[in-house]
Amino acid sequence: MGKVKVHRTPPSLDMTPMVDLAFLLVTFFMLTTTFAPEEPVAVDIPKSVSEIILPDNDRMIITVANDGRVFFDMDNKNHRREMLQTIGQKYSVSFTEEEIKSFAILAGFGVPVRNLPQFLAMPPDERKQVVQPGIPVDSLNNELADWVVYARMSNPKLRVAVKGDRGANYDIVKKVVETLIERKVLRFNLITGLEQEV
Amino acid sequence: MAEVSQQGEKNTAGKIRSNKSSTKIDMTPMVDLAFLLLTFFILTTTFNKPKAMELTMPEKIDITQPVGDKNVLNLILSENNKIFWYVGLEPPVFETNYSSAGVRKLLLNHKQRNPKLVVLIKPEDKSKYENIVDVLDEINITNTQRYAIVDLSDDDRRVLKTKKLMSLK
Numbered sequence: 215m216g217k218v219k220v221h222r223t224p225p226s227l228d229m230t231p232m233v234d235l236a237f238l239l240v241t242f243f244m245l246t247t248t249f250a251p252e253e254p255v256a257v258d259i260p261k262s263v264s265e266i267i268l269p270d271n272d273r274m275i276i277t278v279a280n281d282g283r284v285f286f287d288m289d290n291k292n293h294r295r296e297m298l299q300t301i302g303q304k305y306s307v308s309f310t311e312e313e314i315k316s317f318a319i320l321a322g323f324g325v326p327v328r329n330l331p332q333f334l335a336m337p338p339d340e341r342k343q344v345v346q347p348g349i350p351v352d353s354l355n356n357e358l359a360d361w362v363v364y365a366r367m368s369n370p371k372l373r374v375a376v377k378g379d380r381g382a383n384y385d386i387v388k389k390v391v392e393t394l395i396e397r398k399v400l401r402f403n404l405i406t407g408l409e410q411e412v
Numbered sequence: 413m414a415e416v417s418q419q420g421e422k423n424t425a426g427k428i429r430s431n432k433s434s435t436k437i438d439m440t441p442m443v444d445l446a447f448l449l450l451t452f453f454i455l456t457t458t459f460n461k462p463k464a465m466e467l468t469m470p471e472k473i474d475i476t477q478p479v480g481d482k483n484v485l486n487l488i489l490s491e492n493n494k495i496f497w498y499v500g501l502e503p504p505v506f507e508t509n510y511s512s513a514g515v516r517k518l519l520l521n522h523k524q525r526n527p528k529l530v531v532l533i534k535p536e537d538k539s540k541y542e543n544i545v546d547v548l549d550e551i552n553i554t555n556t557q558r559y560a561i562v563d564l565s566d567d568d569r570r571v572l573k574t575k576k577l578m579s580l581k
Contacts, residue, residue, distance in 0.1 A: 265463055401468045402469075404464065
């Protein structure tokens, strides 16, 4: 006794079940994952106990940043193209095919219409560096109203959601809400995170 | 590395020779890749989608519905997370906060006392967006049916001013 037996065969183990599981999980995550859309500005959303889930399609999101800048976002590339063309006609700003293409895949933006061609001409990584001034919502120059109108013209099924930063001043939010009401958008969603009730 | 069973190379004489070499494939790189992808997708996936709160605003019309003074609870959302509230048109004005012992209790009390209660939410310009979401949330929690978000009237400003002056003393 006390003799140690030397293993001749190298320790091998059947990895097949593990690999099966790994690929199963990979497939699952690949299919379920949706990449978080790129945000033009970081927004800290307020919390509520509301559990309505925002639909993934046909939505328009108006973001109000902490410092009061307003951003606009809408899904669906085709509708975005259509919207940009009509708004270009209204403001007599012409967009090249390149610019329209890059607008279609753009995330939210906060640039006045006149500066839009210049903004779209930039390469994407340069665009991130630029501090966007926000969409004007003043009563004299309310471009947000036009965006809302033309977005709804290109897609009548659109749902409107307002995504405000918790620290945003109410007077900006009030302007946005009043703009929506004036354009007959009376039912909209406020995006909130889920609050854990204590 | 990946050793796939080799066959056919030595088959020159047209004779089918039984292949003795093992049919095992070294799966390590594949597994490495699988786990790499797995880790990537686990880390990038976001499960908690943002929730939304439904809000329906009235159309802009000039006809204002008269409500009895005594049925109105005014909530003025002020700066620095303060809520001033009063019933009807006149002071006394009280102060409360956004905690469950504050505004929620207030809403529940008033609702119990007066089923015809109308809550008027009046956010000041300096109040934060979070404040109004919090109040709407409490309205939903307490299941208050009749409420409206309105602008501050001059009367409200006057009432509020005296209250603020008093609290300074």
